[in-house]
Every structure is written in structure tokens, then in C-alpha cells.
Amino acid sequence: MYVFERKEIFFQTLHPVTLLLYILIMMIGTILTTNPFILMGFMTAVVFALIVAKSFKTWIRSLRMYGYMVIMLMTINLFINNMGATVLWVGPVVPVFGRISISLEAIIFGLVMGLRLFIIYSLFIFYNRVMDPDKALSVFSKVFPKSALLVALTTKTIPYMSQQLQSASEIQQCRGLQYYTGNHISRIKNRLPLIKVLLFSSLEDSFNLGESMQARAYGSGPRSCYYPLSFGGRDILVSFSSTMALLALVWSRMLGWTEITFYPKLGTSLTSKQHLYMIIVIGIFMILPVLVAWGWEKWDYLKLKI
Amino acid sequence: MGLFEIKNLTYFYPDREKPALDKVNLQVEEGEFIFLIGASGCGKSSLLRAMAGLLPDYYGGKIGGGVHYSGSSLGKWDKNQLAREVGMIFQDPEKQIVMTGVKQEIAFGLENINIPYQEMRRRIAEVLALFGISSLKDENTFHLSGGQKQKVVLASVLAMHPKVLLLDEPTSQLDPLAAQEFLNYVQRLNMEWGLTVILVEQRIDRCFHLADRIIFMEDGKVLHSETPRKTVEWAAEKHPQYIPPVSQFFSKWRRENIPLTIKEGRAVLNGMAVKEWINPYKEERNSIEATGNAIEILKLSNVYTTYNKKDFVLKKVNLHLWKNSITVILGENGAGKSTLLKTIVGLLKSVKGKIEYRGKDITHLKPEKIAAHIGYLSQNPNDYLFHDTVEEEIFFNLKVRGEKDDKRVEKILDLLKLKDKRKMNPRDLSGGERQRVALGTVLVTNPEILLLDEPTRGLDVVLKDELGETLQVIKHQGTSILMVTHDVEFAAEISDSVMIMAEGEIIADGKKREVLANSLYYAPQINRLFKGINDQVLNIEESIQVINKIIEQAAIG
Numbered sequence: 001m002y003v004f005e006r007k008e009i010f011f012q013t014l015h016p017v018t019l020l021l022y023i024l025i026m027m028i029g030t031i032l033t034t035n036p037f038i039l040m041g042f043m044t045a046v047v048f049a050l051i052v053a054k055s056f057k058t059w060i061r062s063l064r065m066y067g068y069m070v071i072m073l074m075t076i077n078l079f080i081n082n083m084g085a086t087v088l089w090v091g092p093v094v095p096v097f098g099r100i101s102i103s104l105e106a107i108i109f110g111l112v113m114g115l116r117l118f119i120i121y122s123l124f125i126f127y128n129r130v131m132d133p134d135k136a137l138s139v140f141s142k143v144f145p146k147s148a149l150l151v152a153l154t155t156k157t158i159p160y161m162s163q164q165l166q167s168a169s170e171i172q173q174c175r176g177l178q179y180y181t182g183n184h185i186s187r188i189k190n191r192l193p194l195i196k197v198l199l200f201s202s203l204e205d206s207f208n209l210g211e212s213m214q215a216r217a218y219g220s221g222p223r224s225c226y227y228p229l230s231f232g233g234r235d236i237l238v239s240f241s242s243t244m245a246l247l248a249l250v251w252s253r254m255l256g257w258t259e260i261t262f263y264p265k266l267g268t269s270l271t272s273k274q275h276l277y278m279i280i281v282i283g284i285f286m287i288l289p290v291l292v293a294w295g296w297e298k299w300d301y302l303k304l305k306i
Numbered sequence: 307m308g309l310f311e312i313k314n315l316t317y318f319y320p321d322r323e324k325p326a327l328d329k330v331n332l333q334v335e336e337g338e339f340i341f342l343i344g345a346s347g348c349g350k351s352s353l354l355r356a357m358a359g360l361l362p363d364y365y366g367g368k369i370g371g372g373v374h375y376s377g378s379s380l381g382k383w384d385k386n387q388l389a390r391e392v393g394m395i396f397q398d399p400e401k402q403i404v405m406t407g408v409k410q411e412i413a414f415g416l417e418n419i420n421i422p423y424q425e426m427r428r429r430i431a432e433v434l435a436l437f438g439i440s441s442l443k444d445e446n447t448f449h450l451s452g453g454q455k456q457k458v459v460l461a462s463v464l465a466m467h468p469k470v471l472l473l474d475e476p477t478s479q480l481d482p483l484a485a486q487e488f489l490n491y492v493q494r495l496n497m498e499w500g501l502t503v504i505l506v507e508q509r510i511d512r513c514f515h516l517a518d519r520i521i522f523m524e525d526g527k528v529l530h531s532e533t534p535r536k537t538v539e540w541a542a543e544k545h546p547q548y549i550p551p552v553s554q555f556f557s558k559w560r561r562e563n564i565p566l567t568i569k570e571g572r573a574v575l576n577g578m579a580v581k582e583w584i585n586p587y588k589e590e591r592n593s594i595e596a597t598g599n600a601i602e603i604l605k606l607s608n609v610y611t612t613y614n615k616k617d618f619v620l621k622k623v624n625l626h627l628w629k630n631s632i633t634v635i636l637g638e639n640g641a642g643k644s645t646l647l648k649t650i651v652g653l654l655k656s657v658k659g660k661i662e663y664r665g666k667d668i669t670h671l672k673p674e675k676i677a678a679h680i681g682y683l684s685q686n687p688n689d690y691l692f693h694d695t696v697e698e699e700i701f702f703n704l705k706v707r708g709e710k711d712d713k714r715v716e717k718i719l720d721l722l723k724l725k726d727k728r729k730m731n732p733r734d735l736s737g738g739e740r741q742r743v744a745l746g747t748v749l750v751t752n753p754e755i756l757l758l759d760e761p762t763r764g765l766d767v768v769l770k771d772e773l774g775e776t777l778q779v780i781k782h783q784g785t786s787i788l789m790v791t792h793d794v795e796f797a798a799e800i801s802d803s804v805m806i807m808a809e810g811e812i813i814a815d816g817k818k819r820e821v822l823a824n825s826l827y828y829a830p831q832i833n834r835l836f837k838g839i840n841d842q843v844l845n846i847e848e849s850i851q852v853i854n855k856i857i858e859q860a861a862i863g
Contacts, residue, residue, distance in 0.1 A: 003448050004406050134410035138417060156406050159448050164689075170653045171689040173673040174682045175747060176706040196692035200733055204688070208401035214364050215396075216415040216463070217389030218404075224420045226413035 003159045004133055009053050010234070010293035011130035016139045018235040022242045022289055023127050029249050029282075030119045033258045037269055038249075039115050041283030045290055046122045052293040055129040059122060066121050073117070074110035081106045083263035109262040128155070138225045145219065153209070160205075161198060168197040233306035234296070238289040245285035252278050307377065308333035309470065309502055310357060314371035316526075317352060317361055326352040328526035329371070336469070339496045340504045341517035341534075343548050346738055346766045349526040350506045354472045357504065358394040359385065390419055393468035397475045397764070399455035403447045408439070411447055412462045419466060433461040437491060451639070453484025460491065470502040471495065478508060478764040481639045482792050485509060489516070508766050511550040511795075511831055514538075515566045522548065538564045547767040551795065551831040555846050559853065571835045601629040603786050604650070604680075604755055609659035611642075611649045619645045620656070621810040627755065632777060632787040634797040634818070636828055637807035643790040644685075646807070647757045650788075651682045663755070678707070681753035685760045687744035691732040696724055699732050700746040707751065718746045722776065738769040742776075749780065756780065758789040762796050774800045798822055798830040798844040819844060 006012065011019060026042055033039055050059050084103025091100035133155040140148035169191075173179060177190045213219075231239075252258045257275050261267035270276055295302045312332040318325050327349050334340060342350045355361045359380045362369045373380045375391065383391075396402055405411040409430055416426045434440040437457050447455065456476060463471070473492065477485035489509075493516050495501045507513045514520070520537040522530040522545065530540055538549045542557030542564065549557065552571040556564045565571040604627035611620040620642050627633055635643050648654045650661060652673040661669045668676055693699040700715050719725045722742040727735060732743045741761065748756065762770050770793075777787055777800055791797055797804060797818070804821040806814040806828065814821050822828055824841045836843040840852045 003446055005446065006407065006444065132406075134405045134407050137405070138410075138413075153404070156404070156448075160400065167684065167686065168689040170648070170673070171682075171684055173653065174651055174677050174684075175690070175703050176674050176677050176751075178672075178674050193692050197689060200692060201688050204733070205401050208396065208398070209404065211360060211364055212394075212396055212402035212459075213404060215358055215360060215389065215394040216466070217386050217418040218414075220385040220389065220418065222420050223417045224422060224426070226410060226417055226423065226426055228423055 002128060002162075004128070004155060006132065007054065009130060010296040011049070011053055011126075012132060013234065014130075014238060015229055015231055015235045016131065016136045018231070018238050018242075019131055020136075022238055023123055023131075025242045025246050025249070026286060027120060027123050029245070029286075030116050030123075032249070032253065034112055034116075034260055034262075035258050035269055035279070036112055036115065036260070037279045038252070038258060038282055039112065039119065041279060041286055042119050043115065043122075044283065045286040046119055046126060048287065048290045049126055049293070050122060050129075052290055052297065053126060053129050055125065058129070059125050062125065066118065070114040070117055074114055077110045077113070078102055078106050081109070084109075085264040086266075105262050105264070105266055108266060112262075135227055135229075138223075138227055139229060141223060142225070153206075157202070161202065164201055165194060165198055168194050168201075172197075234292065237292055237306065241285045241288040245282055248278060248282045248285065252282070309336040309376060310334035311374040312353075312357075312371070313374070315353075315356060315373060316370040317356060318368045319352075320366045322367070325526050327356065330526070330528055332521070332528060332531070334502060334504065336502055337496070337500045338502055339493075339516060339518045340521055341513050341519070342504060342506045342521050342523065343510065344523035344529075345768050346736055348523045350523055351474050352526075353523070354394065354474050354504060354506060356380075357470075358392055358472055359383065359388050360394075386419055389415070389468075390466055391468055392470045392472065393463035393466060394472040395456075395459055395463055395474065395476045397478050399452060399459050399479065402459050403455060406446050406448065408445050408447060408450070408458055409434075409443045411458055412465050415462050415466045429465045429467075433465045436464070437461050451484070452480050453487065456480060456484070456488055457491070460488070464495070468501070470504070473503065473505045473507070475506050475508060475764070482794075483638070486512065489513065492516075508764070510548060510767065511552075514550050514553075534566055535564070538566060547771065551846060552835055555832060555835065555849050555853075558846070558850055568831060568835050572837075575835070575839060603627055603629045603664060604788075605660075605662045606650070607660045607662075609649060609656045609661060611645055611654050611656050613654075615657075618657075619810050620649060623659070623810075623812055625805070625812065625815075627786050627788055628803075629754075629786055630781055630784060631802045632781055632789065632800055633803040633805065634801040635788065635790045635805045635807055636792070636794065636797060641807040642810040643807050644759050645810075647682065647759055647788070647790060650676075650757060651680055652676045677753075678751070679753055680755040680757060681748035681751065682757045683741075683745055683748050683759065683761060685763060687737075687740040688733075690744040690747050691740060694731055695729050696732050696735075696743050696746075697728045699743055700750050703747050703751050709751075714750050714752075718750045721749070721779065722746050723772075737764055738766070738772075741765070741773075745776075749785075752785075754785060756785050756787045758787065758791075760791055761789065762791055762793045770796060794822070794828050795830050795845075798833070804828075 026046065030039065030042055050056050079100055080097055082098065082101055084105030086104035087101050088104055089102040093099045133152045137148050137152035169179065172193055177193070179187060179190055249258065257271065257278060260269050296306065310333065312330055315327050315330040316325050317327040330353060342353065344350055352361065356373055361367065375383060380388065403411055404414050412430045412433060413426055416429060421429070434443055437460065439454065439457055439461065442450065442454060447458065450458065471492070477488050480488065489512055492503055492505065496503045505513060514534050517534055519531060520534050521528055522537065522541065530537060532540065538553045538557065539561060541549050546554050546557065550566060552568055553564050553566055556571060556574065565574055606623050606625040609620055609623040610618050612618050623646060635646065637643050645654060649656050652671055656669060660667060663679055691699060693702060697715055697719065700718055701711060704711060704714065719728055722745060724739070724742055724746065727739060732740060735743065761773060765773065774796065781787055801818045803816065804818045805812050806821060819842055822830060822844055823833055830844055832846060832849050833844055836849060836852065843849045843852055
């Protein structure tokens with residue numbers, strides 16, 4: 001069950017704007033890029049960031065669910081996509097889908113898509129671990145009051161909903177519903193009431209929470225901020241790094257280096273030496289904040305200085 | 307002129323034809339402690355909401371008349387400024403906490419009213435110290451107990467330095483110890499800081515004597531507004547359930563100077579009592595169990611349960627439940643009471659020991675199989691409700707078993723007085739009615755055993771009496787009841803046997819009088835009143851028998 005924990009983690013000490021910038025650039029970069037080398041740079045950065053944020057184990061544990069999802073997507077793509085030129089296997093004709101064929105391009109496309117999903121999924125886990133929802137609400141509610149509130153409350157509500165799901169599931173079992181016996185369809189059908197209970201209860205709870213917030217003057221005028229937030233050395237370092245990575249990404253995109261063609265034949269991932277240097281630059285600027293975080297953790301001098 | 311001036315206040319919730327508040331006139335002086343009483347739905351909470359400026363702003367609806375605070379109509383008050391003056395606390399702490407951190411939650415209100423950072427830090431440190439929760443300042447609010455959460459909510463409101471505190475059943479979700487601690491803080495805030503307090507609360511015996519004035523409401527109207535002593539005299543005949551048990555007892559035989567507390571009551575009794583042993587309670591010797599005709603319906607032998615495979619939450623639990631009986635389990639939070647019920651219904655598996663239903667081992671049966679014989683009503687009735695109508699909700703338990711209605715739903719609607727609500731959506735009902743629907747879903751399958759987890763939580767005195775009557779009917783129809791509660795008065799009223807649990811073990815088990823009478827912590831108010839005069843008395847009826855005997859003896863003497 002996810003509950004936000006405040007710990008001595010470098011990324012938690014950053015200004016929410018810095019942190020959001022770093023995560024957003026990686027996320028937007030992943031969405032806009034199909035070049036596997038750039039994606040691998042992002043992947044390395046996010047995996048090391050998770051390790052430095054002490055959430056590697058949580059991430060590994062949650063990968064099972066992600067794994068099922070990616071395998072399913074890759075399999076579907078493999079069978080319904082007939083655009084690849086390098087055909088490896090030709091199967092029978094299936095109604096609606098036509099002739100089933102598996103091509104090298106479809107396999108590579110599936111792997112790249114899987115990698116992108118992997119990075120985005122890992123970024124969400126990283127965000128949940130390091131972004132203090134209270135800090136985010138305090139800071140972002142000045143600019144985006146509704147969105148900030150929505151994100152903060154969602155984060156806060158997850159553990160409560162998980163608890164509620166558990167108790168509602170117990171109750172429905174005691175009413176005679178079978179969750180663990182019977183066929184798959186009846187099990188899924190028997191779980192539908194849980195979603196209804198959860199939805200109704202969440203709506204009621206939100207109404208009560210809103211009332212309490214109104215009674216405490218939320219949204220009634222200008223807000224002050226509990227956090228003495230100022231841009232420190234670490235924020236400047238991480239923001240600089242993120243901005244440089246962003247500029248490098250924009251430049252690469254303008255030159256067409258962030259994408260490769262998959263169909264009908266695979267394009268080249270590396271077109272020139274300059275292309276390689278640019279990929280290295282993007283990778284370095286994405287990994288630099290992780291290195292600083294690691295140094296901050298290990299080296300007291302750095303902790304004092306930034 | 308009063309701090310609050312309420313004139314002809316009438317309010318209709320959206321789409322309702324009956325007013326929630328009906329021409330309410332009221333004046334509240336600065337520094338007053340007002341205790342609002344009345345049946346569920348009589349308008350107490352609506353009145354508080356109107357005073358906090360939430361009606362009609364948050365709820366919509368139609369409003370007439372006016373609420374004036376400090377000489378100005380609430381409508382003219384800037385919302386930000388009003389929140390600095392009037393703080394409100396609601397029932398369930400979980401539904402009020404916005405932030406994940408304790409300090410941040412306290413800061414939430416201060417940020418909203420634009421308090422500068424340095425001032426905020428000072429105020430947060432002060433309220434943390436005031437409520438003794440400095441050690442929790444870095445905790446995640448999710449990990450706090452109910453009592454701690456409600457203290458954080460109170461601290462969060464207090465940090466805004468309000469002049470008025472409106473409290474809408476703030477202890478209804480708390481255990482007795484946490485509730486008492488919370489009420490002590492409220493009393494201190496009124497006595498030492500001069501805060502004006504307006505409190506709605508079901509724990510009448512704990513709050514009556516704290517107030518300067520009691521306001522009794524009925525059908526949206528203020529029927530009575532007087533000092534506690536005058537209110538006791540007024541309510542003794544018409545609304546006795548709304549006065550403390552001690553006062554109820556004395557009101558049976560005197561009309562003036564009715565004591566409000568045990569201390570006052572004992573002073574009266576000491577002045578006239580013949581302190582000799584009177585024991586009119588021999589009926590238990592003829593109880594079912596004692597006559598040897600008892601049918602053991604449920605038996606637990608040496609049951610152990612654990613959540614983490616290391617620490618046992620239940621340890622060596624032995625329990626016997628007899629047919630047609632009501633057994634109550636009392637104990638502190640975390641004693642293992644709810645775990646025991648969950649273990650019986652198969653939601654938790656015992657790692658050691660045996661659970662037998664009518665001699666048949668059910669230890670390893672799945673919950674849905676056990677449910678055919680043992681009904682379970684959890685603390686939160688909302689977990690049961692997802693159908694569009696009350697009757698569909700109740701019928702669902704038969705439907706999943708493939709059973710026909712056979713007019714059973716009809717009988718349950720009748721028993722639980724829900725006939726006029728049958729076509730309503732259960733989520734549109736009040737808390738007490740929702741609980742009756744949840745109970746209906748359990749009872750419709752005619753279980754032989756009924757397990758209830760804190761069924762009186764959040765119920766007012768009238769609903770509690772009704773629940774007690776229903777449980778007696780169910781018992782006489784052949785169902786055995788095992789109930790977990792914190793409500794000692796309710797236990798003393800309806801139970802046959804009582805068990806006390808502590809640290810996962812049953813530390814006391816016997817007839818209710820053996821366990822409750824003369825107990826330091828679990829004795830009902832009437833028993834404490836009669837301590838040393840007749841230690842066996844548990845409720846008002848019994849106490850009247852004793853006092854009649856004392857008067858008789860005094861007359862003879």
C-alpha cells in the first residue's frame with residue numbers, strides 16, 4: 001500500500017518546481033522519443049534515481065504488474081501489425097485480423113514501446129516517492145489551485161481507498177460472494193460491487209472533506225506558504241541539468257535524431273558522430289542530478305555545501 | 307448583545323420539503339459553553355453549519371431569517387475573516403484531514419488565511435505543545451489513531467485562533483478514552499481560554515455537566531434552552547433519555563435539585579441510605595446456562611491469530627456462545643476484539659486452535675461458507691451499500707445464495723422499521739437507518755449467530771434504545787448474538803454475559819453482573835452511583851428497586 005514517507009532523501013529536499021521540471025523533462029522526452037539509445041539513457045537515469053531515492057525494492061516488487069501489461073501490449077502488436085518487411089513467421093488467416101505474420105520490425109517496435117512504458121511507469125513510482133504532496137499543494141496551489149488540490153488529494157486518498165477496498169471486500173465475502181472460488185468470469189463479476197462501494201464512499205468522503213476545507217477558508221483568498229522555499233545550490237544544479245537536457249532534446253528533435261522509422265524497414269538509430277555526442281550529452285544531463293544525489297548522500301561536505 | 311444572534315432562521319436543504327431548521331431564535335453569549343441535544347435529524351448539525359457560514363454556501367438550498375455574528379450578518383462577513391473567528395470540527399477525523407503530514411495539516415488553515423511563515427511556525431509549535439502532540443509532528447496522518455487524528459484536527463482549527471468552536475459529534479468515531487481526553491481539552495479551552503463552545507455530542511453523561519446551557523431541539527425547532535439543572539427537571543418526564551443516567555434515576559422520585567453527576571448523586575444517597583446489603587438479583591441462577599439446558603452453539607478452543615506470523619493478536623482464546631443469548635465483548639482499542647470476530651467468520655485464519663459451530667469444525671472454512679450460519683455486521687455500514695433501493699440491498703444476500711425471497715425481505719423491513727424506506731437509495735438514508743439496512747442484509751438469511759462490531763458507534767440515545775429492542779427480538783427468535791462494543795451502559799442494558807479482552811486474551815468472562823458490577827473501568831454509571839450501597843445494581847430499573855427498598859426500610863426503622 002502506498003503511503004508517502006518523509007525521509008532523508010536528496011530529491012525530497014528539492015524545491016517542488018525543480019523536482020517537477022526534472023521529472024517532466026524525462027517524461028516528455030520519453031513520450032517524444034523513439035530512439036532506443038536516448039530511451040536507454042532515460043532508463044539508466046530513472047533506475048539510478050530510484051536506487052538513490054531508496055525505493056528500488058518497491059519498484060522491483062511492482063514490476064510484475066507492469067510486466068504483464070507490457071507483454072500483453074507487445075503480443076497484441078506482434079499479431080495485429082503486418083507492416084514489417086522482414087517477416088520471420090507466417091501463420092494462418094484469422095477473421096478480422098487477416099493473415100497473422102510476425103516481423104522483426106514489429107518485435108523491435110514492441111520492445112521500444114515496452115521500454116517507453118517502463119520509463120514512464122518508473123517515473124511515476126519515483127514521483128510518488130520523492131514529491132511531497134503537502135509541499136506540492138502549498139507551492140502549486142498559488143498557480144494551479146484546482147489541479148494542485150486534485151493531485152494532493154489523490155496522493156493522500158490512495159492508502160485510505162486501499163484500506164476501504166480491503167474492508168468492503170471482506171464484507172462482500174461475508175455476504176456470500178465468492179472471490180477466490182468459481183470461474184474467472186464469476187470472480188470478476190463478484191468484484192463489481194466493490195467498485196460501486198468504493199465509488200459511492202469516495203464521493204461521500206470527498207463531499208465531507210470539501211466541507212471541512214471550506215470551513216477552514218480554503219479558496220477564500222490569497223494563501224501563504226508553510227515552506228520557506230528558496231532556490232538553493234542543489235535546485236540550481238538540478239534545474240540547470242534539466243534545462244540543458246531539454247535544450248539538447250529540442251535540438252535533436254529539430255535534426256530528427258530523436259526518432260527512428262520502424263516500418264516497413266528499420267531505420268538507423270545512430271546517423272553520425274554528432275548524433276552519438278548528442279545522445280551522450282542528453283544522458284549525462286539526465287544522470288547528473290542522480291550523481292549529485294548520490295554524492296549528497298555519501299559526502300557530508302557536499303551536503304553542507306549545496 | 308450576544309456574540310451570535312439568530313433570528314427566525316429557517317433552512318431547507320435542496321429538494322427537501324421539510325425544513326431542517328424551522329424559525330430558530332437563539333442568542334449565544336461570548337465564552338458560553340452550549341450543549342445541543344435532540345434526536346438524529348432534529349437540526350443540530352444544520353444549526354452548527356449555519357453558524358459556520360456553510361449554509362447555504364456549501365449545501366445550496368433555501369434560507370430565511372438571519373444569523374448575525376458580532377453584530378453583522380454572516381452573509382456580509384468575508385469568508386476568510388469568518389474562518390479566523392469561527393472554527394468547526396466534524397464527526398469523522400479521516401474525512402477532514404487534507405494533508406499527509408501532521409505539521410502540514412495544522413498549517414493548512416493558516417496558509418488559507420494568509421498567515422506569514424514565521425507566525426505560522428510559532429502557532430504550530432504552540433498548538434502541538436498545547437495538545438501534547440509534539441512527538442507526532444513529523445508523522446504521516448495516515449498512521450495516526452482516531453483519537454490522535456481528531457486532536458490534530460482540533461489543533462489545526464485552534465491554530466487559526468478562533469473565538470468560537472463549533473463541534474459536531476467530534477468523538478463519535480473515538481473510543482471512550484480518546485473521547486474523554488478530547489472533551490477534557492474542549493472544557494479547558496472554554497474554561498482557560500474563554501472560547502465560546504457549541505457542542506453536539508451523543509455522550510450525554512460526559513458532556514451535560516460541562517455546559518453552561520443546554521439547548522434541546524426537535525423537528526428543526528429550539529424547544530428548550532436552559533441551564534443543565536433546569537433542563538434535567540424539564541426533560542425528566544418527556545425526554546428522559548436525553549439526561550444522564552444518574553439524573554434519570556433521581557428524576558424518578560424527586561422533581562427538584564436533581565443531581566447531574568455521580569458525585570452529587572452519591573452525596574444525596576449518603577445522606578439517606580441505609581448501608582446494608584440488599585441483593586434482589588437472583589434471577590441469573592435460573593438462567594439457561596445454569597439450569598443445564600443450554601445449547602452451545604459456538605465454541606472456540608485455544609485460538610491463536612496473527613497478522614505477521616510473529617506476534618499473536620489473539621492468544622489462547624476460549625469462548626462459548628449459548629443459544630438465545632447476547633454476549634458482549636469489552637476491551638480497549640487494540641485488545642483484539644474485532645480480530646476475534648473476523649477470525650470467527652473466517653476473514654482471518656487462526657494459526658492454532660479450533661472453532662466449532664454446533665460441534666462441527668469450521669476453522670478452515672471460507673468466509674462465504676461460514677456466512678450461511680454466522681452473520682457479521684462490521685463497524686462501517688457503508689461497506690454494505692451499493693444497490694439502488696433498500697429492498698434490493700437486503701435481497702442481495704439471498705440472491706447470491708440462489709435463494710428465493712419467500713417474503714423474508716418483507717419481514718426484515720418490518721422488523722427493522724424500514725418499510726417506508728424500501729424504495730429509497732440506501733445512500734440517501736441517515737447513519738442510523740443505513741446501519742439498520744446493513745443489519746437487514748445480514749439478518750435476511752436467518753443466521754443462527756450474529757456478530758456485531760461496535761453497532762452503537764455514532765448512534766444517538768433513541769436509536770441505541772431501538773437497536774437494543776431489535777436485538778432482544780432477534781435473540782428471542784433464536785439467534786445468538788456476540789457483540790463488540792465500547793458502550794458499557796448499552797452492554798449493561800442488553801447483555802446476558804460479558805467478556806473483557808486485553809492484549810489478545812480474554813481476561814474476564816461471566817454473567818454481566820459478575821463482570822461489570824464493581825469494576826473500576828467497566829462499571830456503568832448507575833453501578834458507580836450505588837457503590838457501597840448495592841454493588842450489584844447495573845441499570846436504572848434495578849436502582850429504583852433498591853432505592854424503594856431503602857426508603858421502605860427507613861420508614862419501618
